Amino acid sequence: MKASRVRNYLNAHRVTSTILGYVVVMTVFSAVLGAGAFGSGLFHAHAAAACPQGDKTYTVVPGDTLNIIGENNGTSWQTLATHNNIADPDLIYVDQQICIPQDQQAATMTSTVNTVAVQTADLAYAAPVAPKAPAARHGGGNPYPYGQCTFWASQRYSQVHGFYVPWTTNSNAWQWVARARExxxxxxxxxxxxxxxxxxxxxxxAYNLGHVAFVEKVQPNGSVIASNMNWAGSGARVVNSTFKPGAGVAFLSAN
Known part of the structure; x- marks a missing residue:
């Protein structure tokens, strides 16, 4: 009698356990299906979201990140996250549509162009510049004997320009060209x-030592009127004479 009761009890609970197990399994399965349907709906909501007019629409592909999308479209991941209301910028979905603001893209491109222009300008500004020629030397006094053509040329140059010729040796009149270059x-x-x-x-x-004089005037025909000493028998008197450019003639200047 007792054995029969135990058997009946176990059979009753086995059925109940089976029913409960079935109910639990079905409940979990339904929950999974429901979550999948919800997630799918949410995902498709992301994928189907329409972008504002004027925006570029980009569809996410495997391997994409907001940073990659931003770099490829001339903007930043921060801008994309804000513009698309993406709370977690590390979480985007394949086939999700990302709206790319075109005004931001244009601004970034303009900034890039301006940067290149500035860099180009900087490079041009930094190009090597040919060094300036050394400054002409000035003399502080007149070492030439009074009455000589060399005395008057240096003296008159000082009267007009404020300084004498700087060469004092190896400086006969004909040597002044070489001294000037030095x-x-x-x-x-x-x-x-x-x-x-x-x-x-x-x-x-001119005689064997050459001659120097100071140019007072250049005439329309190219000849010059120059003041001299010791020219054509003038001795220490200053006289004006006419000379013309040509072979064996040079003109010296400190500027």
């Missing part, structure tokens, strides 16, 4: 008022 003076074949004219020996009436 002292960074300009040597030219074209005259201008204020230059020193140098005649080589036997040129336009």
């Amino acid at each position: 002292n960074n003076w300009t040597v030219s074949t074209t005259p201008k008022v204020g230059d020193i004219i140098v005649l080589q020996p036997w040129v336009q009436g």
Whole structure:
């Protein structure tokens, strides 16, 4: 009798356990299906969201991140996260639509162009510049004997420009061209008022030591009127004479 009761009790509870197990399984399965349907609906809500007018629509593909999408579209991941109301920028879905604001993209591109322009300008500004020629040297006194052509040329140059010629040795008249170059003076074949004219020996009436004078005027025909000492028998008197550019003639200037 007791054995029969035990058997009946166990059979009754086995059925109950089976029913309860079935109910639990079905409940869990339904919950999973419901969650899947909800997640799918949420996912598709992301995928189907329409972008504002003027925005570019981008569809997420496997391997995408907001940072990659931003770099490829000229904007930042922060802008994309804010613009698309994405709370977690590390969580986006395949086939999700990302709205890319075009005004932000244009601003970024403009900034890039401006940066390149500035860099180009900086490079151009930093290009090597040819060094300036050394400054011409100035003399502090007149070492030449009074009455000589060299005395007057240096003296008159000082009267007009404020300083004498700086060379004092190996400086006969015909040597002034070489001395001028050594002292960074300009040597030219074209005259201008204020230059020193140098005649080589036997040129336009000069003797064996050459001749120097000071250019007072350049005439329309290219010849010059120069003041001199010791020219054509003038001795220590200052006289004006006419010379012309040509072979054996040079013009010296410190500027």
